Amino acid sequence: MKTLNIKEQLARTSVELFATQGYARTSVQQIVDAAGVTKGALYHYFSSKDDLLFDIYDRILTVQHERLTEIIARGLPVTETIRLVCEDLIITSIERIREGAVFFRSQHMLSEDRLEEVKRRRREYNEVFTGLLRRGRAEGSVRTDMPLPVLVANFFSDPHYLAYWYSPDGSLSKEEVAAQLTELYLAGLRPPRNG
8 A cells, every 4th residue: 555545544434334333332453453454554544533623524514615615706696606505515425425424423533622613514514505695685586585504504403304215226327316405495485475
């Protein structure tokens, strides 16, 4: 195994073991044995098993935050921006569906400081997304009869539950699911018609 690939190998191996036997029942020794490395190699990249679990979600959040920034930078109309952000969040969640499932099932086992860091990173993303909804409200394309936190939570519940029902081997592609869930969400964002 090349040195440059050790961190990635450890990350992939930990996802596989956490998914099949659970985070609590997976030991550091099992991870290094399955990855074919030493404990020293693991501790060179990760300070603990906790660090491995955090890394799983950190990778997802990093990609999604980078994509969010890139989509907003296009300067498109707010409704189109919201559409693209929502579709991207679903697609990137599906692309990392196994990692997301592992994390959401095990996040309560993170150390307090790591859990706080996850919450902070989520807040950053949510604040940017909330800003898009505010812009939509200002131009009249987003409903004002419901609190913003409800509108935000309504969308973010979809990516979190993908692992419970979506199968990459099923009849729907990730793009189809992203488009359909986003359309449902956008329909719910539109201001209600009077009368």
